[in-house]
Amino acid sequence: xxxxxxxxxxxxxxxxxxxxxxxxxxxxxxxxxxxxxxxxxxxxxxxxxxxxxxxxxxxxxxxxxxxxxxxxxxxxxxxxxxxxxxxxxxxxxxxxxxxxxxxxxxxxxxxxxxxxxxxxxxxxxxxxxxxxxxxxxxxxxxxxxxxxxxxxxxxxxxxxxxxxxxxxxxxxxxxxxxxxxxxxxxxxxxxxxxxxxxxxxxxxxxx
Numbered sequence: 001x002x003x004x005x006x007x008x009x010x011x012x013x014x015x016x017x018x019x020x021x022x023x024x025x026x027x028x029x030x031x032x033x034x035x036x037x038x039x040x041x042x043x044x045x046x047x048x049x050x051x052x053x054x055x056x057x058x059x060x061x062x063x064x065x066x067x068x069x070x071x072x073x074x075x076x077x078x079x080x081x082x083x084x085x086x087x088x089x090x091x092x093x094x095x096x097x098x099x100x101x102x103x104x105x106x107x108x109x110x111x112x113x114x115x116x117x118x119x120x121x122x123x124x125x126x127x128x129x130x131x132x133x134x135x136x137x138x139x140x141x142x143x144x145x146x147x148x149x150x151x152x153x154x155x156x157x158x159x160x161x162x163x164x165x166x167x168x169x170x171x172x173x174x175x176x177x178x179x180x181x182x183x184x185x186x187x188x189x190x191x192x193x194x195x196x197x198x199x200x201x202x203x204x205x206x207x
Contacts, residue, residue, distance in 0.1 A: 005035060005074075007072040013089055018155075025168055030074075040065065055099055075113045081126065112181045119148070147170045147174050
């Protein structure tokens with residue numbers, strides 16, 4: 001079986017981004033589980049705003065985004081919470097993935113996705129819920145085990161690194177689970193996706 005590739009998409013436009021730092025830890029967990037990983041950092045990508053009128057002449061950065069996501073076996077998504085939802089830059093990246101609808105199979109068909117959010121306050125699950133809607137719309141499968149990180153100023157150092165060992169272990173475990181489920185999908189395309197994702201959540205819950 002070919003090596004599993006996991007792509008991380010997210011971060012924020014801040015120079016020191018907590019959601020990007022969380023995503024990097026989860027990608028480290030995926031790499032530790034044997035996957036090849038790649039980070040799509042929204043700050044570095046500098047994606048133009050999505051418009052259907054631009055699809056026919058989409059710039060090279062959009063083409064690279066589409067190919068990288070489409071070729072992945074699984075993904076990790078991470079966004080800060082802005083006004084109770086995902087950031088505009090993250091939503092914009094997801095909007096560009098609409099162009100994958102013309103592929104066969106279309107969109108992110110049967111890819112497994114792990115979800116992460118960071119929030120300055122006590123909430124954060126709203127962001128995960130919003131991302132899960134997008135996962136379903138893109139015909140992928142979200143691992144039910146998610147990592148919404150509240151009280152981000154306490155969890156992350158000023159330099160951006162995760163300084164809470166429990167949160168770090170949760171993020172690494174999420175990366176490992178995305179690899180584990182993606183590997184099972186790759187070995188046996190006949191597996192029932194929802195059952196496998198649910199079992200992944202149960203396994204993590206018992207850990």
